[in-house]
Amino acid sequence: MGSALSSLVIIGTWFLLVLGALSAICWAGCVWMARRRRAVAVGLGFLAALLMLATAADTVNAHYGYLPRAADVLGLTSWPTASVREVVGPAPRPHPDGAVVHLPIAGVHSGFGTHSALVYVPPQYFTEPDARFPVVYLFHGSPGIPLDWYRAGQAAKTGAALARAGRPAILVAPPLGHGWLDDSECVDRPGERIETYLVEDVLPTVDNLLRAVPDRSGRVFAGISAGGFCALNLGLRHRDLVGTIVDISGLARPTHSGGMTGLFGNRPDLAAVTAANTPESYSATLPPNPPTRVWLSCGLMDFGPLGDIRKMALALYGRPGFTTVLRPRPGGHDFGVWRPALRDGLRWALP
Template identity: 50%
Template structure:
């Protein structure tokens, strides 16, 4: 699933074609070449109209960076004036962080600790209690973006900081870590350790140790969850099941149950028997029955009712998980494959995660 970017190749080509056609039409209408001033005004109007339409479409899908994000003008905290963006480049001790009524969104540098993926930057939502209760440790949800996509999509389209503030207000605060799981917003590594890059290892070796050694995270199994939407939903399901001793909760929003690289699976796994084995080892609907004994993470599946292909896969996955003893629940809501589904899904699933962690901790 991909949205329309104001800077995509398809958009630029379409824009050029539209402007050319409009220029020709004006020339035919007036019977002569338009004056330079008239032509410039006319073409500028066309450019602005098409760019505005593209930006509206992209705002709806919220997948790719909008023009303001590309030039660095975006506010990571979204449109909520109470959520401030701070910088963690120097330190993450509570003394250096300013408290805010509804929490703070921070940039966390993630060094390469041996994955070979390279250094990245994760976005982090810290609840207000992080500043008010310096002795507390907090559960953490690792929230994976889609493809195309970047972590900030969760702050814009998904309103993740607002969701975090809502659960914090109930007394069950959660840290949300939004890692970079691709090298670019058009990259589609499917969160696997493939022939080109080791994204699963990046999460396990780079992101989680950095977050949990830097922030006041309660790193117990039940206090750590993984979530995502679309391709990120597949990532959450696959990585959560492949690492059952790491994640106590899995939230899959509109994710398929097998890797679906746009260029085929060759770029991910190569060719031959080893590639086929790697594909099966990263297809939850194929390996779920062979996992055997071990921890059973709590699983939340969520999908739009009219997202038909994904919904069929999600329904089948629910049945597979239930048959293999996993505590699973399925939520179907109105909508298709957009943030109109994932925004409410995140709010509800995050509340479920926070409440469940609090219940287990109190037991």
């Protein structure tokens, strides 16, 4: 049953047509039974209304590609899993497609608390006990949570494909806030120091507990939407720690519903702090070293981020010390763009 739900795609045209047809049949039955058996008519009407709501919800879901499978809607795991003990301990059993683990990471330096990152480890991690692997840090969007990378983003599937192609990597999806609606922009702000959490807590924990390549050459920052801004801004601000950036549909400036005061707080150096976290402003002053690779992608119908992505490509292309690639693709601001963009971006990013 679990396997069937894992493979049942609910965002395809035929699934939506079936839902719509069932709704129409129930409405027709409701009308036909209205003067015959009132209780049956009420039941059919209620079922028709539920099917209409499901059809509308799934139409929106199909547009964004957020929950592709029935298992995702039901909160079931549709990817291979392992325990932390199998990953950090000796003699693990093989996992042919790799596995995803929940890795607790304490906010020792940030004060952010202890939160679990969703970590994919490739099959070679279990069969090659002396090997070390590059690490891709996956930054989710806002609204969003790390789980999005494995449901809509299909990160485990991408990781397994990379491993089969001889490019095995560890994929780490950490939390970037306290909840689904928390738009931290991955900065340090009053009450929430996400930049410090990522740089001083997450990276060292991964290096200490997992067989990661523990230097900038083995680290990739990758993100979508608000997470794309995180990857770009953190990657450019910490070039000593990361060698490659994959920015998908990210803006080149911080945004927040409360403005910059809502993001950074009411502080006397607000303008300077904002500028220091605005890649489109500071990119012109970046030194050539250490060398940095930047891969930029966005949907051609995603006009706001597309403009910023192109702006960053122009700012970085040809600059000493930067290798910059721009790969726009058909589509908008959704996982229909982000899934293949992540796949192609990591193929480029990983050796």
